[in-house]
Amino acid sequence: MYDKLTGSERSKKLKQLEAGLTSQQRFFTRARESNENATKASYEVATLIAKHSKPFTEGEFIKDCVMTMVEKLCPEKKQDFANVCLARNTVARRIEDVSSDIKRQKLGARGKEFDFFSLACDESTDASDTAQLLIFLRGVDSDMNVTEELLDLQSLKNQTRGTDLFVSVCSAVDDMKLPWNKVSGIITDGAPAMAGERSGLSTRICEKVVEHGGKAIKLHCIIHQEVLCAKHLKYDHVMKPVIKAINYIRSKALCHRQFQQFLIDIQAEYGDVVYHNDVRWLCRGSALQRFCSLRQEIGEFMAKKGQSITELSDPVWLADLSFLVDTTKHLNVLNTSLQGPNAVISQLYSHIQTFGTKLKLFQRHLSQPQPNATHFPALQGIMTSFPQSNINAQTRRYAADISSLTEEFQHRFRDFAAIEKEITMFSSPFSVAPDTAPDHLQLELIELQCDAECRSRHQQLSLADFYRQLDEGRFQEIRTFAKKMLSLFGSTYLCEQTFSVMNFNKSRVRTRLTDSHLRDILRIKTTAFEPDLTYDLQSRSQYHPSH
Numbered sequence: 395m396y397d398k399l400t401g402s403e404r405s406k407k408l409k410q411l412e413a414g415l416t417s418q419q420r421f422f423t424r425a426r427e428s429n430e431n432a433t434k435a436s437y438e439v440a441t442l443i444a445k446h447s448k449p450f451t452e453g454e455f456i457k458d459c460v461m462t463m464v465e466k467l468c469p470e471k472k473q474d475f476a477n478v479c480l481a482r483n484t485v486a487r488r489i490e491d492v493s494s495d496i497k498r499q500k501l502g503a504r505g506k507e508f509d510f511f512s513l514a515c516d517e518s519t520d521a522s523d524t525a526q527l528l529i530f531l532r533g534v535d536s537d538m539n540v541t542e543e544l545l546d547l548q549s550l551k552n553q554t555r556g557t558d559l560f561v562s563v564c565s566a567v568d569d570m571k572l573p574w575n576k577v578s579g580i581i582t583d584g585a586p587a588m589a590g591e592r593s594g595l596s597t598r599i600c601e602k603v604v605e606h607g608g609k610a611i612k613l614h615c616i617i618h619q620e621v622l623c624a625k626h627l628k629y630d631h632v633m634k635p636v637i638k639a640i641n642y643i644r645s646k647a648l649c650h651r652q653f654q655q656f657l658i659d660i661q662a663e664y665g666d667v668v669y670h671n672d673v674r675w676l677c678r679g680s681a682l683q684r685f686c687s688l689r690q691e692i693g694e695f696m697a698k699k700g701q702s703i704t705e706l707s708d709p710v711w712l713a714d715l716s717f718l719v720d721t722t723k724h725l726n727v728l729n730t731s732l733q734g735p736n737a738v739i740s741q742l743y744s745h746i747q748t749f750g751t752k753l754k755l756f757q758r759h760l761s762q763p764q765p766n767a768t769h770f771p772a773l774q775g776i777m778t779s780f781p782q783s784n785i786n787a788q789t790r791r792y793a794a795d796i797s798s799l800t801e802e803f804q805h806r807f808r809d810f811a812a813i814e815k816e817i818t819m820f821s822s823p824f825s826v827a828p829d830t831a832p833d834h835l836q837l838e839l840i841e842l843q844c845d846a847e848c849r850s851r852h853q854q855l856s857l858a859d860f861y862r863q864l865d866e867g868r869f870q871e872i873r874t875f876a877k878k879m880l881s882l883f884g885s886t887y888l889c890e891q892t893f894s895v896m897n898f899n900k901s902r903v904r905t906r907l908t909d910s911h912l913r914d915i916l917r918i919k920t921t922a923f924e925p926d927l928t929y930d931l932q933s934r935s936q937y938h939p940s941h
Contacts, residue, residue: 402757426541432477437927439480440488444918447899448722450489450911453480466823486911492925493914500923501543506574508533509874510881512579512610513545515563515588515595516889517554520896520912522905525550527559528889528916529566534765534881538862538873542735542888544920545570556587560598566768577603579611579881583618611813616742616887617732619806621675626802627795628719632671635705638714640667642701653695662691674730679722686719686772709780710788716772719791721799722896733887738857740821742884743810750803757796765789820879821857823872824849838872888920895919 443452457480462712464475497652505511511533520526528547533541546566550558580599582588588595589612596612603610644667657665670681687691693706705711732746752769759766765786767774773792777785787934810817819826819835824843828836840846842864852860861876899915900907 397653426900428474428477432474432479432750434927435478436480436484436493437488437925439478440485441918441925443485443491444489444492444915447895447915448514448710449904450482450485453482453485456480478917489911489914492927493917495925496917496921496923499926504535504541504543505531505533505570507535508541508572508576508881509536510534510576510578511572512577512581512882513563513567513599514581514883514886515559516583516886516893517550517559517585517588518893520900521902522900524909526893526896526909526912527554527562528892529563530883530888531572532881534877536877538858538877538880539920540736540858540880543922544612544888544892544917547909547913547916549913553586554596556590556598557594559587559595563595563599564602569739574603574606575608577608577610578878578881579613579883580854581613581615581886583886583889584614588629589614593798611882613809613883615811616746616807617675617729617885617887617890620725620729620732620746623802623806624678624722624729626799627718627721629714632711632714632718636682636704637670639696639701639703640670640681640685641668641693642696642699643894644669649699656695657688657691667692676726679719679726682715682719682722686715686774689715693890709776709785710782713773713776713778713783713785713788716776717770717795719772720770721796724749732885735888735891737884737887738880739882740817740879743807744821746803746807746810750800752798753800753803757793757800760789760796761793772897814857816875816879817894820876820883824852834871835875838869842869842872892916892920 439453439456443450443456451800456477457475460475460478461472464472511531514532515529517525527550529545529548531541531543533543535541546569548562548566550562552558567577577599580596582596586594589597591597600610601924636650642649644650654666664684664687666684668677668681668684671677689706689712693703696703702870728745728749756769757789759769767777767789804811815830819831819839823839826839828839828843831839848864851863855863857876858880861873861880864873866873895916896912900912
């Protein structure tokens with residue numbers, strides 16, 4: 395039909411046909427791009443839902459909110475936003491895809507680069523009475539880059555013996571194809587199933603590493619051991635009246651309201667007392683400090699209720715209370731310094747050694763004929779308020795309690811003390827005598843200590859950066875030793891933090907959340923990796939318009 399067209403007419407018609415074809419191609423390109431953007435947006439929202447611990451059904455609520463705003467602000471874009479599918483099942487699938495991408499594409503690829511890695515394991519029961527075993531890994535590559543990631547969440551439906559835990563950990567490590575001879579250590583909460591000498595998880599893991607030609611260090615979480623040391627000072631004669639008074643005030647709603655209003659009326663420093671809970675690390679110190687600060691107000695209120703606290707008029711008991719308040723405050727400061735991700739084992743153990751030195755100072759001050767209570771402000775306040783009492787004579791007993799606490803710290807941290815030489819060599823290589831170092835490190839250690847430039851960098855850089863800048867040809871053995879020490883976990887803080895997230899997600903009102911979805915949520919919540927939504931995820935997804 396176009397044979398009759400010649401000259402300019404033919405050229406004009408050709409341009410018209412080309413323009414029509416281009417328009418049709420652009421239509422399909424725009425449609426494809428719009429669909430891809432809608433799918434990517436769906437993934438982004440699903441990831442946010444997992445990170446913020448929201449139910450999968452929140453996607454539909456989010457879409458309703460967005461559509462309401464779009465209708466008011468940019469109604470011409472309504473269809474584009476309507477194409478974003480955020481149905482409950484879709485959000486669940488998106489979260490599965492994101493978790494799979496993080497595990498296989500990111501963690502799997504990074505795991506192949508590890509020179510050493512250690513494991514942190516802890517077990518807890520969720521809202522549906524399922525035992526959940528968290529397994530974190532801390533890996534170090536050849537460039538001294540540290541990676542802390544959730545390796546797996548193993549759900550145990552039956553018993554939780556050391557053998558069961560061991561099988562679960564082996565399954566997680568083998569599933570990621572991580573070599574056992576690169577395991578540098580394992581840290582647990584010290585429970586019998588975890589740390590038993592014969593069949594505990596830690597023992598079995600160390601034996602398996604030896605079978606593969608490696609050597610692993612078995613440790614008990616440094617934070618758990620600090621908490622156990624803090625419980626050594628029982629002081630039941632102080633804690634029982636305090637807990638009894640707090641429970642009386644807060645157990646009944648009417649009494650609690652009246653107490654809060656009473657504090658408001660007299661303009662007290664605080665507006666309420668704090669519940670005591672043994673499970674929470676800092677709870678004991680917080681409850682005691684608040685009770686001590688409000689002891690006069692609490693005494694007046696309890697007297698009005700006919701529940702007088704006779705101990706509040708006893709100077710010796712008040713001194714015991716104040717001593718316990720000050721001591722638990724020091725312990726809480728130590729506990730806080732031990733918390734946090736990406737902590738190096740040498741830094742954590744340094745905090746313990748520092749606190750041990752402080753305890754010796756406290757003991758000397760309190761055992762003097764004229765006791766020095768400078769570092770015990772609450773006790774010093776009681777001593778000033780009751781100068782005629784025999785409180786000064788009680789300070790020797792406090793010094794003995796501090797001495798007992800010092801011995802408890804030395805006893806509890808024997809596993810860290812066993813590797814103290816390695817920790818010191820890692821953190822302070824210039825202060826270690828070469829003769830005390832392992833044979834394969836001695837010559838390189840001498841070269842390192844005689845290098846003025848390296849000594850200067852050690853004072854200026856972090857440990858990871860310092861060892862990263864060492865020449866690999868000159869200090870190969872030292873770098874290998876540093877990578878192994880840098881890979882060690884010092885605590886199970888990540889496990890404890892993740893269990894809080896687990897309990898928030900799988901609560902009493904959300905017990906139907908499956909174990910696999912719980913694992914996906916925790917991996918997305920705790921990861922430092924960014925999922926590749928543009929390729930890895932969308933290549934596995936087929937767009938379906940929302941309806």
